Structure formats: structure tokens, C-alpha cells
Amino acid sequence: MKLYRIESGILIESDEQFHLLEDRDWDAFINDNALFEKATDIVRSTPAIGDLAAVGIRTELKSPVTSQEVWASGVTYFNSKLARQEEARAAGGGDFYAKVYVAPRPELFFKSAGYRVRGWGETLRIRDDSSWNVPEPELTLFITSTGNIVGYTIGNDMSSRSIEGENPLYLPQAKTYDGSCAIGPCLYVTGATLPKDTEIKMTVTRDNHIVFEGSTNLAQMKRTLEELASWLFRELSFPNGCFLMTGTGIVPPKEFTLNHGDEVRITIEPIGSLVNSIE
Secondary structure (H helix, E strand, C coil): CCCEECEEEEEECEEEEEEEEEECCCHHCEEEEEEHHHHHHHHCCCCCEECCCCCCCCEECCCCCCCCCEEEEEEEEHHHHHHHHHHHHHCHHHHHHHHHHHHHEEEEEEEEEEHEECCCCCCCCCCCCCCCCCCCCCEEEECCCCCCCCEEEEECCHHHHHHHHHHHHHHHHHHHHCCCCCEEEEEEEECCCCCCCCCEEEEEEEECCCEEEEEEEHHHHHCCCCHHHHHHHCCCCCCCEEEEEECCCCCCCCCCCCCCCCEEEEECHHHHHHHHEEC
16 A cells, blocks of 8 residues: 655555545654554545545645655666766776675665655756766665664665766765655555565656656665665664665666756556656
8 A cells, every 4th residue: 555645644545545644743653663554454444535636635745755864775786886887987986886786785875864855746956067967766665763664665866977987985975965866656565575576667758758768677686675774774773764765777878868857757566656857
């Protein structure tokens, strides 16, 4: 089922029907190791709403991130390893990415504070001082304060590749800036882990024409989701849980860069689609 953070509360979608929880604290609600069971009980015990508009419910989608930090994983797909090696070779950093791909310790880095995260339909930015900018579609985990994965969503880990390629030490500037992170449209909760054949798809549209499209699936990941989560929680605490992007396996070619006005659509079923334009 899907949990949406909306203006009037929390909306739960199950079997194409909706259940509204008004005046609920989002952070407290989702930071629960039994989140799926709790949401299931609510669906069973509250009446479904057939027509949201008819009952006056405002459904402006908000990002599922509020007070949580967003972290990200790097070089978890082979395609990403190759791309990072290529972009950093001139700076002498290409070998770093090859080594981290096979190392026991994954690459994990801070991506965004909650207040910087953009939601579905909101605009993202490309840095004025970067000449090569790409979106990075990523399955994103919600992990409770005790380190348990209880939900999934979609993330766009925007990246300034010209800056990161100049020197790997510039990674924070390439990854963290205003408008560099989108997460949404919902938090998908399930009683089972996502299957390996779960597909991630991305299209970039410019002037009503698709200028890039690509896809991958979770089977292409080098590391497990649980492995990434466990490393993040080794020496960090997150009072309200955290969101962890799990890396990208979709890498546009070197000649591609985002333009102002582009629309990026990332789809991961059964979660849905995250759509943002580039300002």
C-alpha cells in the first residue's frame, strides 16, 4: 500500500481505495517497525473514500521527507562504476571508484537535509557553475530509527558530473546544493521485500520530445539493500529515521546534459512515478 503526505494529513491507498488520517504526525507515524501492519489495520478499520474531490480533501502531494536526513549510496551498479571511473580519470581518481565497487565498505554520503528536498511536481535545479549535469534515478529506502527498512520510495539524486570529475573531493559540492534532491511521490509499504526484477525506468523530455530514456533493475545491484542500511547505521543515529538512496544504474552518455525546462520522470512499480522539471 502507499502512504501519501498531503496538506490535510496522511492518505493511505490500498487496492485503489483511499483512507484519510487527519491531524497525524507524519514523522511519528512512519517511524514504526510495524508500519505495514499498522497501516493494514487502519485500512481494515476505517471507511474507504471513493471520490477525494467530492468530500473536499486537498491532495497536494508533499515529499515524504520532513525532518529526516537523506543519505545516498555510490557505485552500487557496474554502469555507475564505469561512468565514475571515466569522469575522474583525468584527475587521477578513476581507480578510487573501481576499488570501492569491490570493497567491503560501501560509499555512503550525506545528500540532503529534509528542508531542501523537493517533492513530486516541484522543480529541481542544475548548478550555475557546472557544465555537465545529470539526474540519477534511485530506489530509496525509508529506515526507522532502529535501523529497519519499512518502506520504499523514489529518489532523484541530481549530480554535477563536471564538478565531481574535476576532483573526487568535490563530491559534496557536486551532490549537495539547493534543488539537488527530489523524493516521492509516496512511501510504499509492503510485508515483503521488493523482488530483484523490480525495474527502474527514467525518461527526460525536452520540448515535448524524449531526449534520453533508460532502465535497469535491482538484480544489477552489487550490494543488498540490507547491507547498505546496516553500514549507514554503524555509527550514526537518526531520531526520526532516515532516507537512503541506493545508487543508480542508469547513466546518460557523456554528450548528454540537463537543460533548463527539461522534465525528468522516474518510474518504479509498484511505487509509482516521480516527476520533476528543471528550472
